[in-house]
Amino acid sequence: MAKSPKPRKSDIVKWALLPYQSAWVKDKSPVKVCEKGRRIGISWAEAYDDTLYALEGGGNVYYQTFAVDAARGFINDCEYWLNALRNLSLTAVEVDPIDYLHENTTAEEQLSIKAFRIDLPNGREIVALTSSPRQFRSKGRPGDRAVLDEAAFMNDIDESIKAVLAFTIWGGGVRVISTHDGIDNPFNILIDDIKQGLKKYSHHRIPFSQAEDDGLVERVCHVIESHKTEADRRPVDAAMIAAKSEEIRDIYADNADEELECIPRSRLGAYYDAVLVRAARHPDAGNPGLADPDSLAWVGIDLARKQHQWVASIIQDRQGKTRLVEEVILPDAHIDAQDQAVSGIFTRYNVAQVFADEIGLGEGYIENWKRMRPGQRVNEGRGNQWVSSINGLKITGVRAQGDRRFEMADRLKAYLEAGTLEIPDDRELFNEFSLFRTVKSPAGSVTLQTLENRAGHGDRVWALIFALAAKDDGLVEAVMASGRLDYDELMDHNPDAARALMMEAYNKRRMTPQLPYQKRSRGGATW
Template identity: 40%
Template structure:
């Protein structure tokens, strides 16, 4: 299977127009627009590129698959897993071990396997959630399905030691995003000795990622099976037809071309890597798209304030009144809904014309999850009104505990205002640099991985989070634009990182107790000379 127009020229594939795409689709098979809907075996259960993947895993002990995002590869692999585990030993049946990089992937794969088992009418027990003992005295959550053959499908955590002592077919999904793929592969390859198989499947995550090394080795002829399909390959084989079958929409070549353009636009600069199997320069994407999507929650408002250029030249009192009306109309109802018992924090990243100003509050729930109540984005707003919105929010955040603000470049003025207004005890002006990112980026990523944070279900914010790449081991904002309209620069990602860093700061919050209350709590012991004396009371968050 070759890409459209070709693997060597794949970078231009995402730049072709809708009309050019339609011409490619017609010329490749010399079919009419009416006939093209039958291309790719769309009447079958699996599309052609999915069939090729399963045929390759059957023929090779180790298979490496580089793929586009959202093409149903894992869905097809789940069918392979069921057919393998449901078969008797004489028919090459064996246990199947699925390893994703987070718990949601594991559960989703097992659920998909259950659906395939029903379709194939293979007897399988219900999904079993249990504690898998990695080593004596240490257990982690895992999922499995048992079959009448005596074999089972088990979704294991992404740790090399999980495979020690196992035997069977290992599937490492989205391999480029595992913490230690090299060690995981060493553990998986040991299963080959007694007839096991290994499938390594992923989108790319940088040229320096070990997954790209595996692809290069397989392409160099080391005996591994290699499968590659990009977004256009999947479309040619009937991906959009399958999407229409599920959604109930009517397929047409015009609709497919428009859909293709929209998907590529959604991914922006990340399309080469996410859709066309071209690893990015540097060590790779910092937050993979599936992880961002897993933490996204619908219903979290993203408020966007923008004014025309002439707004800057309005009288100060008119500008202030306009923004105050916006705050009372848009912000105040949200602020009144916040839980007064939870501590609240804030991160601010500041811009003026080309970049956004983003204010990102976070609350810490009783289970220590970081909750996003809303996000505010401002474009082309004068600095005075940016500070007005910032103060409006901070003055009304319940138990406002700490904030961190970008003090580099244009952010210095507003960051200084925040420190002067709320004090150095709970406010920090941050000079964003490599050491700061090195110290504060990983805790935020860990929160994503451990399901300890919620972010808005918003395409532009997702684009900002995807923009960050790792270079020399440190997440950085590249010189690229993000967002649907390419008018952002990772602004929301920086604001979130600042907000999360604020939630991790040990902040001394001062409250007061009267001497009478303090004496009563200490059973009448004299702790002050005057009953009305106020004493500081500290609490750490």
């Protein structure tokens, strides 16, 4: 019987490491930086690579992190990999990790600085330290490697990075690994510099969602089950994996973007209160089957084609509250699909007003919608609602920029604070609210930023913001933007606004109404 082939070290990469871990290990760049989600095993993969590197004589490895327990854990991981290599007959090295206090330190420093190390027979060493940048100053001989783990949480990451970059002068390497700890943290500033091309370092971004796609949660389930007694052990199946994924995301519900998805929090924190967003959830929201086809509906559209999602949000007033009754979401939608979606919304709902994002491609799309099939009925069952009447009135392009951006976002915040908004109980929608951040510039001004996750840049929330603006501003803004006055439409929609608009138009001469303060009745009489 033929013997099984002897395993190779490269087989470990294939068998033991998940794809994103393998990609990190295979990257031999002098300096590489990884922003990551929590507990995805990058440090464990780094321990494998560092163990092999030192074992094969590449150089010493100096590992630094912010906590003693983490330093000890890294050395334990290296010991694990040495044992795994020995069990596979890939090395005969046997080591016992040892603790030691640094030489040439004061008594006070000895109380606070402790290191863990592995000495290999070839003279190489793997040493784990806590976060004192000065410990790197005497290191960095040819081939030596420095690893900064959870760098964002170190006391002085800038000094540590400055110290370890000297390792590259004599052919060594630097690895910087961390989850995020705020948008203005030096680690995130380093990431931004790399993205902008200011730092020529290799960059890996591994959110939890990518690790999950690569099999992380399945691996977690297998490990958990392997530690159970045989009687309690269950087979790992799709249901178990899905439940574990849900459990992990529930743990980090309020901080999932930063802790799991590599999206740092901004300096001033979340714009929308997570507690208020949760309180707005309603079981009937998001169910088009429960919408009232005869009640007025307002629509907000956040446009996209090649990037992010095209989203239309439809809201109605229901029992004293405003409910998000339906979302139409089109990823990578061609303009024909968008046209069909808009036509479908006018068919299903008694639309009072549409506000659509006019920035970028929006303006052209909006003009196209205004010209759709002029003169044809939108819905045979809705009397005088014609597509031709949409022109200049029913669909309005809005530019959410500058003060207007804050104003519109504040409108949604006001609904949440008043408890008058109902939204679906949807995890992805909830997560999108957390992407909205207020950021203070160096000059002290505050701006509203929308961060980005795998679904987009808050597209669904922006569509809802546009819908609420359409409801509150309604035909007033549409008429002002069109430069003409359809007084019947406006008076039916909002009499007070109609009268106020007439006065404004008369005083500012922004429009020329047919007769100020005169309403034409459907029968032709005036009053």
